[in-house]
Amino acid sequence: MKTSLTRKPSWLRRPLPQGPVFSRTAALLRDLRLNTVCAGAGCPNRMECYSRGVAAFLILGRVCTRNCAFCDIAHGRPEAVDPEEPGRLAKAAAALGLRHVVVTSVSRDDLPGGGAGHFAATLAALRRTLPLATRETLVPDFGGDPGSLATVLAAAPHVLNHNLETVPELYARIRPQAVYDRSLELLGRVKKSPDAPLAKSGLMLGLGETPAQIRRVLSDLANVGCDIVTMGQYLAPSSNHAPVARYAPPEEFAAWAEHGQALGIKHMHCAPLVRSSYNAALFVEEKNRGELF
Numbered sequence: 421m422k423t424s425l426t427r428k429p430s431w432l433r434r435p436l437p438q439g440p441v442f443s444r445t446a447a448l449l450r451d452l453r454l455n456t457v458c459a460g461a462g463c464p465n466r467m468e469c470y471s472r473g474v475a476a477f478l479i480l481g482r483v484c485t486r487n488c489a490f491c492d493i494a495h496g497r498p499e500a501v502d503p504e505e506p507g508r509l510a511k512a513a514a515a516l517g518l519r520h521v522v523v524t525s526v527s528r529d530d531l532p533g534g535g536a537g538h539f540a541a542t543l544a545a546l547r548r549t550l551p552l553a554t555r556e557t558l559v560p561d562f563g564g565d566p567g568s569l570a571t572v573l574a575a576a577p578h579v580l581n582h583n584l585e586t587v588p589e590l591y592a593r594i595r596p597q598a599v600y601d602r603s604l605e606l607l608g609r610v611k612k613s614p615d616a617p618l619a620k621s622g623l624m625l626g627l628g629e630t631p632a633q634i635r636r637v638l639s640d641l642a643n644v645g646c647d648i649v650t651m652g653q654y655l656a657p658s659s660n661h662a663p664v665a666r667y668a669p670p671e672e673f674a675a676w677a678e679h680g681q682a683l684g685i686k687h688m689h690c691a692p693l694v695r696s697s698y699n700a701a702l703f704v705e706e707k708n709r710g711e712l713f
């Protein structure tokens with residue numbers, strides 16, 4: 421049966437919980453002047469995650485120096501870096517009682533090191549304030565600078581995530597300022613680093629990629645030793661963004677999960693509404709219990 425692209429299929433529709441925890445989470449983030457990718461990127465899971473007191477922090481401002489065709493974050497001239505942000509973020513993470521903290525950023529090609537120092541300062545603040553929580557960073561490609569990646573790795577994240585987002589054939593249209601091989605190389609460098617954290621990456625389906633192209637990306641990720649891969653349905657934030665080429669059904673995501681695991685990727689988290697930080701605590705908890713790796 422052909423699915424109409426103007427109407428979302430049933431598997432992407434669900435009840436939206438909203439209650440006191442949602443409001444408390446939103447108020448805390450507002451009071452501490454913190455940004456989240458949940459709000460900034462218009463994530464479809466925001467109601468659910470905020471209602472569980474979970475959010476993925478977006479550091480280094482709300483304006484990105486790049487202009488990807490899938491992303492809802494504003495682009496243009498970014499704000500000045502706020503040196504107090506790491507402390508406020510750690511305070512919010514503690515107030516929310518997070519056991520696993522996800523920190524991401526806009527791309528800051530204007531800053532020396534691409535803002536890696538601010539990531540490191542944020543990780544350090546989290547270590548001081550919440551020493552028992554695990555830390556996940558979802559980093560930009562830092563223009564391929566190994567020194568920037570080393571700065572983040574030296575601050576000891578438990579998970580280093582860098583999303584490939586889509587297949588290389590679509591980079592020119594979807595991620596015009598990114599380079600597929602550069603992103604892949606970053607993930608490979610993570611696994612070769614001393615005390616390597618878990619390496620994680622993510623892909624969206626529904627941008628026009630073919631099954632053969634997805635197979636190639638999964639095999640590239642397996643070859644660089646990526647531990648965790650997330651796959652979710654691309655949803656166009658507006659008519660100015662890349663259009664949705666198709667809606668992949670849940671069983672297709674399940675098949676990709678099996679395929680990735682068969683290639684040796686230890687954890688495949690694949691479902692239409694999966695986003696790279698969705699239920700991110702789960703994998704680290706499973707790992708700590710020895711159930712995952």
Ligand code: SF4
Pocket residue numbers: 457458459463464465466467469470474475476695696697698699
């Ligand atoms: S899935 Fe991630 S980005 Fe989306 S609302 Fe949840 S924590 Fe935020």
